[in-house]
Amino acid sequence: MGPSMRAVADRAGVSVATVSNVLNGKASVAPEIVERVRAAVESLGYVRDNRASRLRSGQSRLAGVIVPDLTNPMFAAFVSTLEHLARLDGFDLVVVSARNDPAEEAARLRSIREWRPAGLIVLPCDGALGERLPPGLPAPLVVADRIPDDPRFDLVAVDNGPAAAAIVRHLAAQGVEHCLVAGTDLAISNVRERWEGALSAARGIALELIEVGFGDHAPPAFVARLSGPDRPRALFCLDHETTLAAYRLLAERDVRPGDDLALASFDEMEWMRLVAPALTAVRQPVEEMAECAWAMLGRRIGGDAAPPQSRRLRCAVTFRGSTPRQVPSRPREAHRTSTGGRRP
Amino acid sequence: MGPSMRAVADRAGVSVATVSNVLNGKASVAPEIVERVRAAVESLGYVRDNRASRLRSGQSRLAGVIVPDLTNPMFAAFVSTLEHLARLDGFDLVVVSARNDPAEEAARLRSIREWRPAGLIVLPCDGALGERLPPGLPAPLVVADRIPDDPRFDLVAVDNGPAAAAIVRHLAAQGVEHCLVAGTDLAISNVRERWEGALSAARGIALELIEVGFGDHAPPAFVARLSGPDRPRALFCLDHETTLAAYRLLAERDVRPGDDLALASFDEMEWMRLVAPALTAVRQPVEEMAECAWAMLGRRIGGDAAPPQSRRLRCAVTFRGSTPRQVPSRPREAHRTSTGGRRP
DNA sequence: ACTGTTTCGTGAAACGTTTCACCGAGACGC
DNA sequence: GCGTCTCGGTGAAACGTTTCACGAAACAGT
Numbered sequence: 135m136g137p138s139m140r141a142v143a144d145r146a147g148v149s150v151a152t153v154s155n156v157l158n159g160k161a162s163v164a165p166e167i168v169e170r171v172r173a174a175v176e177s178l179g180y181v182r183d184n185r186a187s188r189l190r191s192g193q194s195r196l197a198g199v200i201v202p203d204l205t206n207p208m209f210a211a212f213v214s215t216l217e218h219l220a221r222l223d224g225f226d227l228v229v230v231s232a233r234n235d236p237a238e239e240a241a242r243l244r245s246i247r248e249w250r251p252a253g254l255i256v257l258p259c260d261g262a263l264g265e266r267l268p269p270g271l272p273a274p275l276v277v278a279d280r281i282p283d284d285p286r287f288d289l290v291a292v293d294n295g296p297a298a299a300a301i302v303r304h305l306a307a308q309g310v311e312h313c314l315v316a317g318t319d320l321a322i323s324n325v326r327e328r329w330e331g332a333l334s335a336a337r338g339i340a341l342e343l344i345e346v347g348f349g350d351h352a353p354p355a356f357v358a359r360l361s362g363p364d365r366p367r368a369l370f371c372l373d374h375e376t377t378l379a380a381y382r383l384l385a386e387r388d389v390r391p392g393d394d395l396a397l398a399s400f401d402e403m404e405w406m407r408l409v410a411p412a413l414t415a416v417r418q419p420v421e422e423m424a425e426c427a428w429a430m431l432g433r434r435i436g437g438d439a440a441p442p443q444s445r446r447l448r449c450a451v452t453f454r455g456s457t458p459r460q461v462p463s464r465p466r467e468a469h470r471t472s473t474g475g476r477r478p
Numbered sequence: 479m480g481p482s483m484r485a486v487a488d489r490a491g492v493s494v495a496t497v498s499n500v501l502n503g504k505a506s507v508a509p510e511i512v513e514r515v516r517a518a519v520e521s522l523g524y525v526r527d528n529r530a531s532r533l534r535s536g537q538s539r540l541a542g543v544i545v546p547d548l549t550n551p552m553f554a555a556f557v558s559t560l561e562h563l564a565r566l567d568g569f570d571l572v573v574v575s576a577r578n579d580p581a582e583e584a585a586r587l588r589s590i591r592e593w594r595p596a597g598l599i600v601l602p603c604d605g606a607l608g609e610r611l612p613p614g615l616p617a618p619l620v621v622a623d624r625i626p627d628d629p630r631f632d633l634v635a636v637d638n639g640p641a642a643a644a645i646v647r648h649l650a651a652q653g654v655e656h657c658l659v660a661g662t663d664l665a666i667s668n669v670r671e672r673w674e675g676a677l678s679a680a681r682g683i684a685l686e687l688i689e690v691g692f693g694d695h696a697p698p699a700f701v702a703r704l705s706g707p708d709r710p711r712a713l714f715c716l717d718h719e720t721t722l723a724a725y726r727l728l729a730e731r732d733v734r735p736g737d738d739l740a741l742a743s744f745d746e747m748e749w750m751r752l753v754a755p756a757l758t759a760v761r762q763p764v765e766e767m768a769e770c771a772w773a774m775l776g777r778r779i780g781g782d783a784a785p786p787q788s789r790r791l792r793c794a795v796t797f798r799g800s801t802p803r804q805v806p807s808r809p810r811e812a813h814r815t816s817t818g819g820r821r822p
Numbered sequence: 823a824c825t826g827t828t829t830c831g832t833g834a835a836a837c838g839t840t841t842c843a844c845c846g847a848g849a850c851g852c
Numbered sequence: 853g854c855g856t857c858t859c860g861g862t863g864a865a866a867c868g869t870t871t872c873a874c875g876a877a878a879c880a881g882t
Contacts, residue, residue, distance in 0.1 A: 135536070136616070138838055149862050154840060164860065181616070184592040186838035189529040190867050192479070204561065210554035214575050217548065221586075226593070229573040231558050242565075248528040249570070272480070272525070381752055405749025408725055482868055493832050498870060508830065530868035534837050 137178040146174040157182065188250070196226050197431065198251040200242055202259045202280075204231035206374065207403060208420050209257065212278070215424035216255065223432065225252070232259055234348055240266040247272045253431040258282055260321050274434030278427045281323035288434065289444040290426045294324050294400075295331030297416045297449040301370060301398045302335040304414070304453055309460030310368040310396055312340045314359065316380060317372030318348055328372045328400055342366065352379045361387050367395060367460065374401035377413075397456040411455025419447050481522040490518035501526065532594070541569050541775065542595040544586055546603045546624075548575035550718065551747060552764050553601065556622070559768035560599065567776065569596070576603055578692060584610040591616045597775040602626055604665050618778030622771045625667035632778065633788040634770045638668050638744075639675030641760045641793040645714060645742045646679040648758070648797055653804030654712040654740055656684045658703065660724060661716030662692055672716045672744055686710065696723045705731045711739060711804065718745035721757075741800040755799025763791050 143150045148167060155161040156171040163171075174180070188194050197220055201209040213229055220227050228246060232239035236259045243266060246254070253274045256263065263277065264284030276288045305313055315332055317325040320343075332341055346356045359365065360383055371377040377399040384391060391397040392411040399406060402415035426445055487494045492511060499505040500515040507515075518524070532538050541564055545553040557573055564571050572590060576583035580603045587610060590598070597618040600607065607621065608628030620632045649657055659676055661669040664687075676685055690700045703709065704727055715721040721743040728735060735741040736755040743750060746759035770789055 135837090140838080150839080151841080151862060151864095152860085155861085158840085160840090162860070167860085179612070181591045181612075183533070183594060183838055185529045185533040185594065186867085187592075187840075188867095189527070189533060189869090190838080190840045192840095192867080204558040205551075205555050207549075207551055207554065210551065211549050213573070214548040214577075217573065217575050218577065226572055226589075227574075228570055229557070229561065230571075231561050233558075233562065245570075247525045248531075250527060250529065268523070268525075378748070378752075385752070385754075403749075404722070405747075405752055408722075408729070408749055409753045410729075479867090484868080494869080495832060495834095495871080496830090499831085502870080504870090506830070511831085527868055530837085531870075532837095533839090533867095534869045534871080536837075536870095 137180045138183070139180070141178055142171065142174045142180050145178060146170040194250050194252040195224055196228065196249055196251050198228045198230065198246045198249070198254045199256075200230045200232055200239060200246070200254070201257045202232050202234050202239075204229070208374070208401060208418065211420045212257070212424045215421045216428055219425065219428045223428075234259055236260060236262070236266060244268055253435050255427050255431055260319075261323050274431060276427050276431045276434070278423055279324070281327070286442060288430045288442050290423055290430060291324070291444075291446055292418050292423070292449050293446045294327035294449075295334065297451055298328040298331035298370075298372070298400070299335035300451045301414070301416060302332045302339060302341070304451075305368055305370065305396060305398065305457060306335075306337065306339040308396065308457055310339055310457075312342070312366050313368040313370055313396075314342050314344060314366040315370045315372065316344045316346055316356065316376045318375050319345055322373075324400075325372045332370065346376055346379060348375060352383050356380075357383060360384065360389070365389075365395075368457075369395055369397050371397070371399045374399075374403060377401070377406075381409075391456045392458055396458065396460070402450075402452070407454075411458075414454045414457040415452060417450040417452065419449065422447055481524050482527070483524070485522055486515065486518045486524050489522060490514040538594050538596045539569050540572065540593055540595045542572045542574065542590045542593070542598045544574045544576055544583060544590070544598070544600045544602075546576050546578050546583075546601055548573070552718070552745060552762065555764045556601070556768045559765045560772055563769065563772045567772075578603055580604060580606070580610060588612055596779050599771050599775055604663075605667050618775060620771050620775045620778070622767055623668070625671070630786060632774045632786050634767055634774060635668070635788075635790055636762050636767070636793050637790045638671035638793075639678065641795055642672040642675035642714075642716070642744070643679035644795045645744075645758070645760060646676045646683060646685070648795075649712055649714065649740060649742065649801060650679075650681065650683040652740065652801055654683055654801075655804075656686070656710050657712040657714055657740075658686050658688060658710040659714045659716065660688050660690055660700065660720045662719050663689055666717075668744075669716045676714065676716075690720055690723060692719060696727050700724075701727060704728065704733070709733075709739075712801075713739055713741050715741070715743045718743075718747060721745070721750075725753075735800045736802055740802065740804070746794075746796070751798075755802075758798045758801040759796060761794040761796065763793065766791055 139150045139153045143153045148171065152163060152167065153171055156163050156168050199213055199216060201213060204210055204213065217227050228249060230242045230246065232242060239259050247268065251273050255276050255278060257279045258277060261281065261283045263282035278290050281289065281291055315329060317329060320326045320329060329343060344356055344359060346353055369380060371380055384395065389395055398414040400416045402417035406413035406415050426447065430443065483494045483497045487497045492515065496507060496511065497515055500507050500512050543557055543560060545557060548554055548557065561571050572593060574586045574590065576586060583603050591612065595617050599620050599622060601623045602621060605625065605627045607626035622634050625633060625635055659673060661673065664670045664673065673687060688700055688703060690697055713724060715724055728739065733739055742758040744760045746761035750757035750759050770791065774787065
């Protein structure tokens with residue numbers, strides 16, 4: 135163990151209470167004594183023990199974040215901004231990745247309580263968060279990104295429906311008549327909302343849904359649907375995992391996005407702007423979401439007891455070369471696609 | 479505050495010491511009493527307070543991780559695996575992103591000590607980690623990914639030199655005679671080692687170095703070098719940031735990797751396999767690195783006092799379409815590039 | 823019946839802080 | 853010269869655990 139306040143006090147020739155006062159700037163202390171204490175701290179290399187400090191004071195200045203998967207760049211960005219904001223407010227963050235496993239999420243939710251966090255920010259694996267929560271909320275909880283069945287919590291998410299609708303309207307306007315819509319799992323609120331939003335805008339365009347799950351490999355049904363001779367002319371992926379799986383699959387099958395298949399995606403990532411043609415995609419405002427979540431949590435920690443609030447942030451939809459007009463005779467405005475006739 | 483052990487003890491009609499024994503399975507307790515205590519815990523919804531527990535026991539079962547930038551998918555993956563491993567050993571993780579700022583890194587390094595972590599895993603911003611460390615190591619520290627000037631710590635990193643050499647040899651074999659080598663900053667050990675590794679293999683190929691820094695936009699010198707009429711026929715980027723900047727730049731300037739410029743990269747990412755032509759790249763074994771770091775830290779926490787160890791993990795180098803043979807007349811084996819004549 | 827030994831459980835002392843009531847000593851008003 | 857403040861500082865009681873020495877049975881061996 136390092137030196138304790140006791141050691142500092144002895145060396146400075148004062149009482150522990152005074153050391154505490156100096157360190158926390160609580161009571162007024164004579165400048166000369168402040169100096170002595172500072173010097174003692176310095177020379178001993180004293181570091182406060184937060185465990186004792188927080189235990190006694192009842193404060194925790196610690197927040198927990200639980201994300202479904204830290205490997206997903208979106209969630210990583212979320213945590214990163216959150217971590218920064220938290221630090222500005224003097225909070226530390228315990229970060230947990232549930233690895234897309236509700237059981238692990240539940241376990242972590244339980245174990246994190248032992249640290250007595252001042253607040254929790256949870257991006258749930260699925261909608262059934264309420265059931266997994268230990269009875270009796272241990273601390274203020276803000277739910278982000280995914281919508282739980284349980285309305286007890288503050289919520290910040292994006293407006294999935296309208297964004298998906300915008301994509302579908304765009305596809306229809308480009309002349310697409312039939313579109314395959316793929317997502318990992320409709321049990322995830324975002325995916326469900328996106329599908330419903332797409333449906334709501336499906337005028338003059340036929341939509342067909344397929345769930346592909348989280349597995350490392352695309353399920354046979356998906357593969358078959360995309361490689362058969364009657365494969366759709368357009369594909370709208372409702373989340374990043376699906377887009378990635380589809381993009382790989384298409385490359386293997388030598389189906390070129392843009393040329394052979396209109397491709398649009400939710401969850402815009404850097405690579406979607408780098409590939410050629412670039413992908414039409416919906417970008418979620420992750421940073422803004424993190425800011426909002428932290429602000430909400432801050433208010434709750436501050437004691438605000440207003441009824442649960444729910445905020446929806448607007449997504450940015452960008453149309454790019456992967457969804458060109460569907461009239462082969464007219465020259466395309468598509469970005470960086472070859473002019474055709476490339477297949478042997 | 480929630481119920482304490484006192485409350486549980488009262489309800490079960492035993493002493494706090496017994497409750498503690500039951501909860502920790504330390505001393506032998508009569509089965510009937512165990513049951514009573516369990517029931518009391520259950521009905522009160524008791525949760526242990528780690529602050530008190532760890533304070534008294536002197537254990538911490540808490541580890542800190544400091545990464546330069548959580549937004550970087552490599553570091554996110556590192557933290558993710560680490561978090562998982564830690565949890566398997568019953569450790570919690572305090573995660574900190576230094577946002578590429580040595581000052582922030584230093585600040586966090588200082589403040590994290592207040593939690594009395596059992597150990598620290600640090601991926602330093604630069605080589606000068608030693609200077610920023612508070613005097614007197616507070617806990618075992620394992621350095622990962624980047625090599626500090628200070629040899630006091632256990633280290634796990636990748637074999638940058640050989641991997642870079644492999645890339646350069648490959649380029650030479652493909653007929654490249656002159657290659658521009660770009661990296662953010664030679665002050666970063668990885669970048670330096672890669673450059674040196676490249677140099678060591680530069681037989682029959684001229685290498686030219688440029689540092690591009692971390693800014694959001696590529697510096698003018700880089701832009702000029704890549705767009706001028708005498709631009710090099712090959713580019714080797716020494717880190718992900720640089721590759722990204724270069725790739726964007728090339729796209730704007732309508733210079734096609736593979737066709738117009740051989741392009742190889744360190745830090746393979748998903749998108750490099752998705753673009754066409756796919757990028758020749760060096761993949762770092764992040765997961766393995768995390769496993770190794772955790773294992774090392776585990777040994778130190780266990781009390782191993784052997785002299786600092788240093789491990790280098792092997793990178794995987796994959797040659798892809800972005801570095802085709804440099805003989806224009808012969809048909810290329812390149813993957814998914816058009817057959818030429820595309821420029822108006 | 824007298825020791826040992828084992829088993830099961832308890833009281834109380836830590837751990838390192840914060841906080842609160844209190845105290846001595848000047849300063850001040852009258 | 854006497855109360856009354858304020859200022860600066862202190863001792864000691866918490867906070868919720870773990871741990872340790874110790875006791876009270878119960879049981880076995882002589």
